[in-house]
Amino acid sequence: MHKFFFKSLILFLVIAFSSCAFKAKNSSIGMSGENLIALNKAAAEAKISNPQKKQYMFFKFTENQKAHFSNVRYKKSGAGLSVRISFAKNSIPKSGESVFTLGFLFDDDFSNGTLKTSIYSRKLVTGNFSEFESEDFRVVFSIAQNDIVPAGFFVYGNAKFKVTEAQITEAALGWKNENIPLFAFGPSGGKIKWDFNSADFSDAKNLFPDQNIPTRIMPKIEIGITDSDYIGTFKNQKRITFSAGSEKLSIRLSKNANSKTLQTSALKNPFEKFELQENKELVKKLIMKPSNPILAQDTEGKVLYPLKTDLGLINNWPQKNWRRSDYEIFEWELFPGVLVFDFANYKIQNQFFTRIAYFVEKAGYKGTLVSDDFVENKHGYNAHDYKANDLANFFSLVEQENFQINSYEEILKEILIANKIIQKDKDGFKARKGAVVSFTRESPEYLRHTFMAHESWHGIYFTDEDFRNIVATCYNMFDEDSLNFLKKFWETQPGLGYDTNDEYLMQNEFMAYIMQQSFSNVRNYFIQVAGRGSVNRIQPESAEYIRSTNAQAFVDAAEILNSYAFDNWGLACGRVALIQRME
Structure with a gap:
């Protein structure tokens, strides 16, 4: 379709530019503080009122706009042109294909500052107006860091539509299905699709670094999730699943945490197609963007x-x-x-x-x-x-x-x-x-998993006062004999040597030792600790007390802390992650 369409467009250009002259003037659309240069009447008005006669708009960048494009391209590992389109569904032809196309113009498309009467084939972003579900949407067309900076752009369509906004942005790939839908493409272009079931990131290799080097790092993927009143239970938590190339991942839902950042350096094959699967309708954004340059090594490595x-x-x-x-x-x-x-x-x-x-x-x-x-x-x-x-x-x-x-x-x-x-x-x-x-x-x-849970609960304790308060409540109502057992364990076991007079430390460790394993394993863990030879030699009576009570005090505390963590963050004992790789 692209080749046939573009041949038709070239023929139309030959007729239009040979039959009438149009003196370039300011368009009604501004970008980077200056109006775009309109190369035809439709571009000056930034709209097509009669698609049977005016099927295209040609815009040229000013020198300052080109410089801005070049600067963003250099700083952000690429740059994109964002164009906002508005159209009327009742203007779409009832028969035939309702074409939309966006493409770049380059310096060699011009002769002495005038657009040539025919231009060569190039990569395009295309779509079908009859498939578009919103009358207002944005398209981002990106170029890589080493690509030629465009001299302008054109849009084409056989429906009534307007260009209502144009901006230079950071490069992007993917989509947002939010108030104003956005579709982002790399240098290879592509077709606008409205199913929002997948994102093809294969063009990312032409746009972003595919490995971390001292001066540049790999991009990130932003995943937006709609609010959900019900996220399930900690034993059966609602989740979104998706494939990322050869890997399969899941995202557990949590309250008030609807934006996820997926670093491509975490994945085996990030520059491939992503397919949403379970609860895919909850995903409202799946878009790849450059990482902040500050994340690379500094000048001293x-x-x-x-x-x-x-x-x-x-x-x-x-x-x-x-x-x-x-x-x-x-x-x-x-x-x-x-x-x-x-x-x-x-x-x-x-x-x-x-x-x-x-x-x-x-x-x-x-x-x-x-x-x-x-x-x-x-x-x-x-x-x-x-x-x-x-x-x-x-x-x-x-x-x-x-x-x-x-x-x-x-x-x-x-x-x-x-x-x-x-x-x-x-x-x-x-x-x-x-x-x-x-x-x-x-x-x-197996220890890394436990260490991560244990240390991460400490991280929450350090930074969240409400969590510290609920921990203090559990600690102060905790069975005294069970607490004495725990303090003696911390005080006497090799490699620990905690200061048991430090109340802040005691409450913090009390919480972390309970929450470092799954709720179902809390009882077994403390019974196992009470069964260790070194523990029984040092504190035989208190170890026997833990076994005789079946570590019930620890289970009771775990139930309170587990419920609080799940209700507030979607986390649970032994589980401090919302995203996980699936086998």
């Missing part, structure tokens, strides 16, 4: 800013797609300000956090700065979590004592400042908002 994501994708994130080989940083999309570090191994994690661990939590060391020998040879934790206030206090003491920290701790300080978790002031550092949690690739898969 450091990665300071996180990739926004759901936690369910981190464990199996292809390590080859990390922006650095030693660590990657994520931001929990559900809880902005909670940074999640994934490290290549324990040694690197220790360099980042062991000294902080002793400063914040280790009995006998709290508030002190241990030596590098400690960091190298003593055990901190296999996973970590810290609130903004503790991090600010640590770096304030470092500055006050003029203490020499290692290079990774210096990077951590830069990351915390860049992400507004701590802030430099005249007296050292002060806390702003946020928290950090971490684990490593060296941990086995």
Whole structure:
């Protein structure tokens, strides 16, 4: 259809431009602060009133508009022309195809500033007015970073329609089915479809980086989901499923969390077709956009800013797609300000956090700065979590004592400042908002899952006052003998050594130990802990008490905390992810 149509258009152009002259003038449509240049009468009016006589509009960019297009193209890994179209359904011919077409004009389409009477074939965005479900829609036609900047554009259609708006935007692929439907295409163009069941991202390789390099990173996919009054139960949660190339993923629904960011670097084959499946009618946006350039490495090779994501994708994130080989940083999309570090191994994690661990939590060391020998040879934790206030206090003491920290701790300080978790002031550092949690690739898969849940619940506790209040309620009404068992366990087991006089720490760990596994496994977990040989040697009576009560106090607390987490965020004990890969 494209070839036949464009031949017809070329023939029409020859007749039109040879039979009458039109002096270029300002169109009624503006872009980037200037009016577009109209190359024919329909473009000047930005409408086609009689499709039998005026089937096209030709617009030329001003030099400033071309410069703006070029600038966006360079900064954003590509740029797009967004055109808004309005038409009247009653103007559509009752027979035959009602064609709509959008294409770019280039410098070599002009001779001495005048549009040539015939122009060569090119990539187009096409559609059929009779299939369009809305009389008002937008089309984005994108070019890649290294593509030639267009000199203008044209639209064609055999129905009454208007161009009501034109803008230069960042490049995009996909669609939005919202108030004004939007359809976004890459350099290869394509056909407008109104089924909203899929998005073909195969053209992304011509538009965005397909791997992370120091100066540029892979794009993101934004998924919009309509509000849902009922999301199911924590045992049977309502979800959306879709295929992403060779992978299948699901998104659990949650209240007030209707925007999801899917980083293409998390996927095996992101530049393929995505097909919506279960509950596909709930998806209102599926669009690929460039990532912010600030996410790439800085001039010194450091990665300071996180990739926004759901936690369910981190464990199996292809390590080859990390922006650095030693660590990657994520931001929990559900809880902005909670940074999640994934490290290549324990040694690197220790360099980042062991000294902080002793400063914040280790009995006998709290508030002190241990030596590098400690960091190298003593055990901190296999996973970590810290609130903004503790991090600010640590770096304030470092500055006050003029203490020499290692290079990774210096990077951590830069990351915390860049992400507004701590802030430099005249007296050292002060806390702003946020928290950090971490684990490593060296941990086995089953432990990574537990560590992620445990540390992430801490992240919520640090940053959500209402959650802290519900935890405090559970803690204060908790069975005293069961709590004493737990405190003794934390105080005496190797590698823990918690300060049990720290009430904030006790409530935080009480919550995380309960919520780190699924609700159905809470009873078994604490009975198993009470059955350990080392526990029975140290506290035989309290261990027997837990077994004799069948760990019921822990189950009761878990039920309260689990219900709160599901009602507020769609999460549950042992489950801190809304997006997951399906087998």
